[in-house]
Structures are given as structure tokens and as C-alpha cells.
Amino acid sequence: MAICDLCEEQAKKSSSGKPHAHLMKVDEVRIFPGKKPRGFEEQDFQCQTCQSKFTQSTNKNDLAWTLWRG
């Protein structure tokens, strides 16, 4: 299934970008305490329009918004 325009844009957002209106949280946030200066968190989302899945991560070594193409 093709991803919707909102998800296309979402994949380009920074970590401070908010999930678009049709993204719903999936499961609970995952907290990785880690070492200094601090850990990071991941949250999964799924689009109610096109069913695309995203993971938002605050880990600076990861993409802020990872789109899982399926």
C-alpha cells in the first residue's frame, strides 16, 4: 500500500516534530536509561490512513522518525 502524503512528510521531520493527525500511538513508550548524558526513548506509531508504521526516537544516533516500509 502506498503511504499517504502526511506520512511522506513525517519521515522528514526532526525529533522535535509532532506526529501528524492520523498517527496513533502503538504500545507504550520504551525507555532506555543508558549512560551519560542521558538515555533515550522510542515510541511506535501507526497511521490510521495508510497503516504505515513509524518509530520516533530521541536517540541522536538514530533517525528521529523511522518509517517501516512494509
Ligand SMILES: [Zn+2]
Ligand atoms: Zn499515512
